[in-house]
Amino acid sequence: MYIDSRMFRLGNARNVIREMYEYGKSRAAVVGRENIYDFTLGNPAVEPPESLNATMMDILKNEPSIQVHGYTSAQGDAPAREAIANDLNARYGTHFHKDNFYLTCGAASALAISLGAIIVPECNEVIAIAPYFPEYGVFTENAGGKFVLIPPDVPNFQIDMKKLEAAINEKTRALIVNSPNNPCGAVYSEETIIKLAALLKRKSEEFGHAIVLISDEPYREIVYDGLKIPFLTKYYDNTIVCYSYSKALSIPGERFGYVLVPDEMEDSVRVYLAVCGAGRSYGYICAPSLLQRTIARVTGQLADVNEYKKNRDLLYGGLTDIGFECVKPQGAFYLFVKALEDDTAAFCERCKALDLLVVSGAGFGCPGYIRLAYCVDHDMIKRSLPVFKKLYDSYK
């Protein structure tokens, strides 16, 4: 049977994170759930805001079913797009309107579609900065692009502008950034963003074509200590924003997000139409219709991010007290911890032997670190700290 070898490889690939999670479940059956410290999955642990289910039920009960569950326009119905624009404008002082938004089945589809719209054979390189989400490479290759990875800026996890500059050439089509970052929890400072915008502008001029900045920002609202996230379209015109409500509303399974193509972007109308075309080409008809009506009413609301902050403080504080070197997370719900030996895989095995289930940074382009997802039960973190101490001491 003829089978596309790339698709087979993608479908057959081991999902290391999922395997570790499954191991944790089977191990829990042996030693008891309370003795397993599972930090593997980035699945939100905080309830969605109460308004979410209440709104969904209100719509189901009171609005005409044929319309609630009916086709919408391909880019999404106007009320949802308008509500999203208004909410962003109120929170970030932007000037978006409904026709800047194409609603998607989450950020992954937003990224795949955006890359499909802008990658062309003569200009097909897409850069990302480690640590990064490995699907960036998958979506880039899907669109015929070549994926280029910049090493991490250790230990601050901002951007090494020299390395980035060296990677940009006449075939550079786009740079993908992800701040707040999965897996390291870092947030780009305004200073970083200003420098980045200046570099991209200069390089766009040098090579005679716009380099697109793709901002993957599902964690935009999950930030701590009153941090303000600079909204990238205000710093660099040729920015496409890919957003998901997965983390802000704790609804990752519902698949809802958008592509935002601002007016400031060069050829913005044509880019937007190519986004619509890529969505069509990949088999997207519209974002789920009940969700569209729901988001029209709840966009801007948040799950209780404070729960994540409590977890961050406990885990970051606990591990640094023990002696671990950690990147202090300013956003998202991941802690990046320096491995205690050069062989990160061996370090993960040492963790696993103590029932500390963690994910190697290697899969994110950043060996030498492990990722702890702290969107977990607070008490599990408490119980895990003596075990981390034992791990640390075993390396003395």
Add this chain to the structure above:
Amino acid sequence: MYIDSRMFRLGNARNVIREMYEYGKSRAAVVGRENIYDFTLGNPAVEPPESLNATMMDILKNEPSIQVHGYTSAQGDAPAREAIANDLNARYGTHFHKDNFYLTCGAASALAISLGAIIVPECNEVIAIAPYFPEYGVFTENAGGKFVLIPPDVPNFQIDMKKLEAAINEKTRALIVNSPNNPCGAVYSEETIIKLAALLKRKSEEFGHAIVLISDEPYREIVYDGLKIPFLTKYYDNTIVCYSYSKALSIPGERFGYVLVPDEMEDSVRVYLAVCGAGRSYGYICAPSLLQRTIARVTGQLADVNEYKKNRDLLYGGLTDIGFECVKPQGAFYLFVKALEDDTAAFCERCKALDLLVVSGAGFGCPGYIRLAYCVDHDMIKRSLPVFKKLYDSYK
């Protein structure tokens, strides 16, 4: 700005059906809604079964939100896939199990993904039979395939086996069929399917590789007069079924369906994994999670198809009484009517001048016919018949 020209063309393409629908809305504002006879859109007009909203509300109210809205496995959670397998087995005497199913965001994504999984450069031709759904060509080209269209088998709208045989060559990868058919309402007889299976088997042997039959069947349950739909996997092993709940449950906006890869298929496990990989490559993470839980409980239930039958009988009876030549629909909710002049576009304009809004068959690869979607208000059909009479008489 570099923009993918194919994606731009797809996003910028006129949607003739949508334009006619929009025209109808603006025209209704002038002459009154009761004087517009809009047969353009295939949007279900029948309420979903009551159990649908009741089940959704029950889940929202009584199941843990974090799980209800959380990530599922990429292929869909086991309970939904099991329920779907059990329902099909009970209704069609098949022997599917959960691992034959990959849940998708509707039939369009199921088709795009299936084609992505099986098209390879050395064997990339995909055949469809007019009248056909134009997105078949879009999805085929998206996967690097070459789309081949067979002329319609007029006036029976079965399959002209000689023409099909002539189109099959060593590069033929797949044939897409759609029965019950949009836009003509025809259903393939068992005799047609037996002949088709024999031809595909013979040609697969002749060219030394399996030709895949892709069955696009969102209208599977919308059939009339007690007709039984032969389930294609029972006739031809190398069949992939692409299904959507859009029409059966009247939920086209929710985007829910599946790819079914039966065990009988050659290399079925590898094909299934390539389907998973294609879904991943196009940015699908999982089918919407609340819908997965809902479908696990309501799969096999139906919106009230009897309403469509009443409409079919009134419209088909009325138009044939006037003198129109129509294909009697055995399924779906479309009536295919022979145009009264050779220039189908001119005929559609004549209809439009009388506020009869219809769609030309040309876009479906079948000029000389018009499509009337009769998933509409029954009374509108009644009111339209004298207008159709006027149209008919104007050609005398």
